[in-house]
Each structure stands twice: as structure tokens, then as C-alpha cells.
Amino acid sequence: MRNITLDNITDAVIKSMDGDIPARNREIMQAALKHMHAFMKEVNLSYDEWLGAMEWMRRAGEISSEARNEFILISDILGVEVLADMLDKKPTHDETISTVLGPFYRENPPVLPKGASIIQKDFEGQETVRVSGTIYDTEGNPVPGVTMDVWEDAPNGLYEQQDPDQPDFNLRGRFETDENGQYEFVAIRPVPYPIPYDGAAGELLKYMGHHPWRPGHIHFMISKDGYKGLISQIYDSETEYLDNDSVFAVKEDLIGKLEKAPEGADTDLVMTFDFKIRSNALVDSVAAE
Ligand code: BEZ
Ligand code: FE
Secondary structure, eight states: OOOOTTTTTTHHHHHHSSSSSHHHHHHHHHHHHHHHHHHHHHTOOOHHHHHHHHHHHHHHHHHHHOOOOOOHHHHHTTTTHOOOOOOSSOOOOOOOOOOOOSOOOOOOOOOOTTTBBOOOOOOOOOOOOEEEEEETTTSSBBBBTEEEEEEEOOTOOOGGGGGGSOOTTTEEEEEEEOSEEEEEEEEEEEOEEEESSSHHHHHHHHTTTTOOEEEEEEEEEEEOOTOOEEOOOEEEEEESSSSSOOTTTOOGGGOOOEEOOOOTTTSSSSEEEEEEEEBBBHHHHHOOO
8 A cells, every 4th residue: 555544554464464373362452453543543642652662662662671661661551460360360260359460479488387487587576477267169068288478578578589588488488288178377577569660650640649558468379280379469468559559459358457366476476378270171161061
């Protein structure tokens, strides 16, 4: 097409994809192009605004590394990671709802026995909490031998890999449910923290007039052969930002209650939280319907 105009530009680009490409590539790119061009027309995007966006993306690339993916942070504050998670992990049975993984997971955390503490360094004013519960299948049977990775920020609002003063793998652990499907570990009451906002994601938050804070939460990654994996978070019912999480990841069913520990207990608080996971057999039967 030689005479590109405001009216035919979208069709021209879509037509350029008439080669032998997978149908899914075509489906995704056609929709992306239609929405992107329509958005530019709707806001009558100026050339300077386009150039500003390109420079902003360059800065996002520049600050990204193995340890920091600025594009994930950007997608988080736009609600895009949580939307991808909700589209991909729609609960089909009565299983515990998932939420975002976030950028702070580390593989192979210390393997710890049931009831052990993930605290390697104490912070002034910290409150310790014994977290326990049962992992059930969606039929209500306890599931033994489930692997559970847990991780959380320290009372200074930093995950250990963000903070040279914390020991390696502080506030991380890998546990397994016992023969009754029960897990237990000792942690610190999680505090709200700002997602990293010294880069392009922070610039965008400012542009949008939003803050970077997340409510206090503990992350969980649950897996067992034969079951659908679960990545989720438990939120402290008393934390700030439950109603305005900067990454939109809070779900009512993931709010847990940290209560005062009984007299003589070795932690300040206790929290019970049960999970439900679904077996792959159930997933298959739903997919086959
Ligand atoms: C987190 O929960 O660790 C997290 C999620 C999204 C962006 C930043 C942090
Ligand atoms: Fe987090």
C-alpha cells in the first residue's frame, strides 16, 4: 500500500501479516494493533508524547537486569500481571484463589522442618507469628507431602535480596505438609512496603498519581505432583493498603487474621490459614467438558 492515511494504517499493518505465521500470533497481533491504533486516535497522541513513551521504555530497559525486570513492575501497576493471572488460573473448583508471584521469589530456599522459623535476623519492634494450617484437596481430604515455599519482606520493608544487611535467604523457607496435610512455620508479621519506584515504574506511578505501596503479606508457592500448582499471598487483615494495593493483587479470600498468641506461646501472634488445591485429574475432567 503506497498511500498510507489515518483511515487505512491499521488495515495496512494487519495485512502485512499475511505470511505463514501461527494463527495465535495473528490473533494476538491483530487485536493488539487494532486497540493500539484506536487508543492513539482516541487520545490524539502527539508526536512528542509518543517519543516520550519511547524514551521511557528505553529507561525501563536500561534499569532492568537479571535481578530486576522493570517491565514486570510496569505491568503490575497497570493491573496487567494480576489480569494475566486471573485469565490463566480461573478457579474451576473450590480451590484457593491465586494471585501475583511478584519479582522477589527465589528458587531453592532453605528446606526447613515443620514448625521451624524463617527468621535469620531480628529487627527491633518485630512481631513474630506462628503460621499454620492444612492443605486440602477440593474434596476436603488433607494432602500430605505438599511442598510449600514461603517468603516475605522484613520489618524494614525490604526483601533480603534488596538489603545487603540481611542474611542470604532471610525470611524464606521450603516446608512440606505432614501426614495430616498440615504445615507450620514461624515468620515475622509482614509490613507494607513500596514496590521499587526509582525507575520507569516509579515515573509511571507519578504520571498516574498513584502510590507504590503494597499491603503486608506473606507469599506462598505450593506444589505437588498430580496437583495444580498454587502461587498466592496471605494478607494481614490489619495491614494498610488492603483497599488500594499498588499492584491490585488483594482478594478477600486471601485475608488472614493474625491473633494474639496464647499465654506461654513462643511467638507474639498466631495465624491459621488453610489452602485447597485441585488435582490434575479434576482439571482434566473440566477441560474435557
Ligand atoms: C510482591 O508482592 O512481592 C510484588 C508484587 C508485584 C510487584 C512488586 C512486588
Ligand atoms: Fe511481596
